[in-house]
Amino acid sequence: MSSFSWHLIILFLVLWIHLVEKCNSLSIDLIHHHSLKSPFYEPNLTHSDMIQRLLLSSRPRRISSNNTLLDMKVIRPVLKQSPAAYLAKINLGTISGQQPTYKEYHLLFDTGSGMIWLQCEDCAKPGNRCFQQNGVPYPNRRSSSYEPLPCDQHQLCIVGQCIGTHCSYSVKYDDGSYSIGILAFETLKFESSHQQRGEMVRVVIGCGHQNEMEDFTGEAGVFGMSLGTRSFVNQVTGSSQGRFSYCLPPLTSDGFQQASTVLRFGFDAPRITGLHRLSIQEYAGEPFYYVDLQDISINRRRLNIPSAFFAKTGLNKGGCIIDTGTGFTFISRPAYNILKQQIIQHLATADSSLQIERGRGQVDLCYRRNPPFKGYNHLPTVTFHFAGGVNLMLQRDIVFVVWEDNRGKEHVCMGISPTDEDNVSIIGAQSQANHVFVFNLPARVLYFGPRNCARNP
Numbered sequence: 001m002s003s004f005s006w007h008l009i010i011l012f013l014v015l016w017i018h019l020v021e022k023c024n025s026l027s028i029d030l031i032h033h034h035s036l037k038s039p040f041y042e043p044n045l046t047h048s049d050m051i052q053r054l055l056l057s058s059r060p061r062r063i064s065s066n067n068t069l070l071d072m073k074v075i076r077p078v079l080k081q082s083p084a085a086y087l088a089k090i091n092l093g094t095i096s097g098q099q100p101t102y103k104e105y106h107l108l109f110d111t112g113s114g115m116i117w118l119q120c121e122d123c124a125k126p127g128n129r130c131f132q133q134n135g136v137p138y139p140n141r142r143s144s145s146y147e148p149l150p151c152d153q154h155q156l157c158i159v160g161q162c163i164g165t166h167c168s169y170s171v172k173y174d175d176g177s178y179s180i181g182i183l184a185f186e187t188l189k190f191e192s193s194h195q196q197r198g199e200m201v202r203v204v205i206g207c208g209h210q211n212e213m214e215d216f217t218g219e220a221g222v223f224g225m226s227l228g229t230r231s232f233v234n235q236v237t238g239s240s241q242g243r244f245s246y247c248l249p250p251l252t253s254d255g256f257q258q259a260s261t262v263l264r265f266g267f268d269a270p271r272i273t274g275l276h277r278l279s280i281q282e283y284a285g286e287p288f289y290y291v292d293l294q295d296i297s298i299n300r301r302r303l304n305i306p307s308a309f310f311a312k313t314g315l316n317k318g319g320c321i322i323d324t325g326t327g328f329t330f331i332s333r334p335a336y337n338i339l340k341q342q343i344i345q346h347l348a349t350a351d352s353s354l355q356i357e358r359g360r361g362q363v364d365l366c367y368r369r370n371p372p373f374k375g376y377n378h379l380p381t382v383t384f385h386f387a388g389g390v391n392l393m394l395q396r397d398i399v400f401v402v403w404e405d406n407r408g409k410e411h412v413c414m415g416i417s418p419t420d421e422d423n424v425s426i427i428g429a430q431s432q433a434n435h436v437f438v439f440n441l442p443a444r445v446l447y448f449g450p451r452n453c454a455r456n457p
Helices: 002-023 048-054 333-350
Strands: 025-032 061-062 075-077 085-093 103-110 116-121 166-172 176-190 199-212 221-224 242-247 262-268 277-281 281-282 288-291 291-297 312-314 320-321 329-332 355-357 364-369 382-386 390-394 400-404 410-414 416-419 426-427 433-438 446-451
Touching: 025 176, 048 400, 061 333, 103 116, 116 176, 329 333, 333 416, 382 410
Parallel strands: 103 221, 116 199, 320 426, 329 416
Antiparallel strands: 025 085, 025 262, 061 075, 085 103, 085 176, 116 221, 166 176, 176 199, 242 262, 242 433, 277 446, 281 288, 288 320, 291 382, 329 426, 355 364, 364 410, 382 390, 400 410, 433 446
């Protein structure tokens, strides 16, 4: 075979691989609730105001045990307007007579929830119920691409769980919050850098008719990304190959306004060269991303916390979850008690200007100091140690929240708190900041490593 022929074959292979990568990729904007790009942006909020809202956001709660939905989050924060939340911006439906032909919505990005759901227009009918959101509920009846699932005739239906002749879903929470409605096929459209028309995917969503969310305003619903079969990533395997990644910017003094990033799928996800490799543990009936946490360090000094304090002990009991839907990090109380005592001892020596004060909202350990303010100086790093020698080091501006009040005092709170929810530890969005996370679901592997997430890697 001639040299020219070989060159043609190589060129063809390169073009074919490039085409496959472009066809098997997808990206979605992730926008912080208080970002300049967010529809909920409030220009008059100060950094102190935003911190106060962050601290007062809700603790993890348990979904009601009598819920019949299988792929559902069991330990999660109540869905409320949380300054820790990142929003997935989606373009939904096909509606003639308007430009653009879709409706734009912002849903809570949550790796711990098992489906996509949002309010639909039927919630306004007599006998149904809507919660307050930004804009109007989705006008599903006007969309030509909206197609309800016939009762018991799709693998994502639960047998016997129907409303009329259509498959239904039910999400219920201990505080009385809930969303109930129809499962339906719908088209989601995403902007694309390589196709003028953008990307379109067809997925099953929950179209909510009966909805009540305590203190949850603005967001239209939830963008679920767990291991569950109804989650977005598992419905778009043609575009994702079960791979997705994100890199969350830290919420520093100017970080709130600039906090936006990209949720990447398939070949859009970063290369894994140089990243840590961590096994995702899977348990029947629990669609969460469990990882094997074994110990914690302060400034690289191991605390020798018994690994049993992080161990999985039963259904929805114990273990450690990676979760973007929880703002702060929560660890089992026995482990937290050791961490808290060691942090108190460390800071008593490292910075005598810090005076301990009562906790605020969901955070347990807080300090105050008079001028001169020191910011993050003298605060320690915290490292989570996982099985296989894999470590997640949190820099001091990720571990702690620091702000100045209007009375001339500086406040410092640790963004790690205890949980009594069956000792389930949760590494939340704040502790994941400035690290890229790449999930490979077919291999059940999580890759991660430090990055400057403000650059949207």
